Amino acid sequence: MDSAIIFDIQRFSLHDxxxxxxxxxxxxxxxxxxxxxxxxSWKDKPEIAFYEHLCRRCFHCLPVCEEKAIVQSVDRxxxxxxxxxxxxxxxxxxxxxxxxxxxxxxxxxxxxxxVKDVDYFADSGGGVTLSGxxxxxxxxxxxxxxxxxxxxLIHVNIETCGLFAWRQMEKILPLLDLVFFDLKIMAGxxxxxxxxxxxELILENFTKLSRTMENLQARMPxxxxxxxxxxxxxxxxxxxxxxxxxxxxxxxxxxxxxxKIPRLNTPQKSLGLKSAETAALNRVKAxxxxxxxxxxxxx
Numbered sequence: 001m002d003s004a005i006i007f008d009i010q011r012f013s014l015h016d017x018x019x020x021x022x023x024x025x026x027x028x029x030x031x032x033x034x035x036x037x038x039x040x041s042w043k044d045k046p047e048i049a050f051y052e053h054l055c056r057r058c059f060h061c062l063p064v065c066e067e068k069a070i071v072q073s074v075d076r077x078x079x080x081x082x083x084x085x086x087x088x089x090x091x092x093x094x095x096x097x098x099x100x101x102x103x104x105x106x107x108x109x110x111x112x113x114x115v116k117d118v119d120y121f122a123d124s125g126g127g128v129t130l131s132g133x134x135x136x137x138x139x140x141x142x143x144x145x146x147x148x149x150x151x152x153l154i155h156v157n158i159e160t161c162g163l164f165a166w167r168q169m170e171k172i173l174p175l176l177d178l179v180f181f182d183l184k185i186m187a188g189x190x191x192x193x194x195x196x197x198x199x200e201l202i203l204e205n206f207t208k209l210s211r212t213m214e215n216l217q218a219r220m221p222x223x224x225x226x227x228x229x230x231x232x233x234x235x236x237x238x239x240x241x242x243x244x245x246x247x248x249x250x251x252x253x254x255x256x257x258x259x260k261i262p263r264l265n266t267p268q269k270s271l272g273l274k275s276a277e278t279a280a281l282n283r284v285k286a287x288x289x290x291x292x293x294x295x296x297x298x299x
Contacts, residue, residue: 001140006110007040007102007133011117015298017157017178019126022117024110026130027102028137030163032196032268033184035223037257039268041133046085046102049263050077055097061089080265101264107141111148118154127155127177136164139172146175159219162202169205178215181206183248185227186235194226203239210243219249222276228284237291247294250284252276 008025016023028044029036036042040049052075061077062070069082070089077098078089087100105113114128121127128149135142135158149156157178183206184199185191191199209216218240222228240248254275261268281297288295 001138002144003104003106004110004138004141004145005044005046005102006105007038009113012120013129016129016131016159017127017180018155019124020117020120021126021129021157022114022121023129023131024114024135026132026135026138029132029134029161030137030197031134031161033221034194034268034271035221035226035253035257035273036268037254038133039257039260039264039266040101042266042268043102044137046087046100046104047265048078048080048083048085048087048090049099049101049260051097051099051263052077054095056095058095060092060094061098064088064092075262078265083265107145107148110145111152114149114154115152118152121154125155127157129157129159129180131159134161134163136160136168139164139168142172142175146172150175162199162205163197164205166205166208169209173213176213178217179209179213180217180219180249181209182219182221183236183239184221186232186239190227190232194223206239207243210245216245217247217249218245219251221251221253222281222284223253223271224273224276224280228280230287233284233287234291237288237293240293241291246292247296248288249296249298250281250288251298252281 005027006024007027010023013021013023027041029041032042065088067082067084069079071077071079090098090100146156155177157180158176159180161182184195188198188200258270285295285297
């Protein structure tokens with residue numbers, strides 16, 4: 001697998017590992033979290049997004065669509081039942097109201113793009129972070145890609161939801177310097193309700209990584225009313241201590257992901273929540289620390 005579908009490359013990232021980092025967002029995710037900040041990552045393949053506020057209704061996109069998937073309604077432009085995501089409409093749209101989300105990158109092409117930032121990595125102690133979506137969905141690509149980064153002495157972190165086949169992780173683990181691992185909800189039924197799948201394999205993989213990977217960091221997105229209860233935090237802390245881990249990174253919920261929902265053909269719905277407030281995050285931090293687990297709050 002010498003190519004991968006990437007939907008974004010974000011430079012100067014400061015919260016995806018040590019130093020200044022370049023974060024690569026891989027398309028495709030086995031979970032569909034109700035609070036997802038990147039709903040454009042759910043599907044494995046490229047897709048068309050429509051930015052209604054940019055459209056000036058010139059309809060230059062109409063004649064170039066061979067599938068006749070262009071819709072002339074006020075708030076919708078694509079009939080996704082017909083769309084093949086070929087990108088001809090996006091190429092024609094000078095206002096960029098239609099965009100292809102996801103692009104195929106070869107190993108050589110992605111390495112060439114990332115080595116542009118090696119001076120920033122060296123000066124700050126940074127590197128490359130693999131994010132998504134779920135990077136492990138394209139683990140075959142990682143097996144070829146990661147040795148190229150390691151040959152260039154680039155620090156590599158992976159952000160994972162934890163839902164992967166262990167044999168896939170075993171192949172790339174020696175090439176990783178750090179693993180950020182999400183623990184979203186401890187109760188299996190609630191995890192399935194809010195993410196679409198249970199967490200048995202996730203917890204099993206965390207336990208295995210705890211035994212084999214020193215630089216493993218647990219993280220939790222703090223979603224008000226979903227996973228910030230005392231019961232869930234005590235359970236999470238207990239699981240961490242059972243696996244000889246004494247810290248967790250807490251990521252505050254924010255609403256930026258919901259702005260993306262109308263642009264995409266996605267089943268994700270608005271949660272109707274406000275961004276997490278400082279007082280609520282401090283309460284979560286206090287609950288973890290009462291259980292002797294250090295909680296690091298992200299801004």
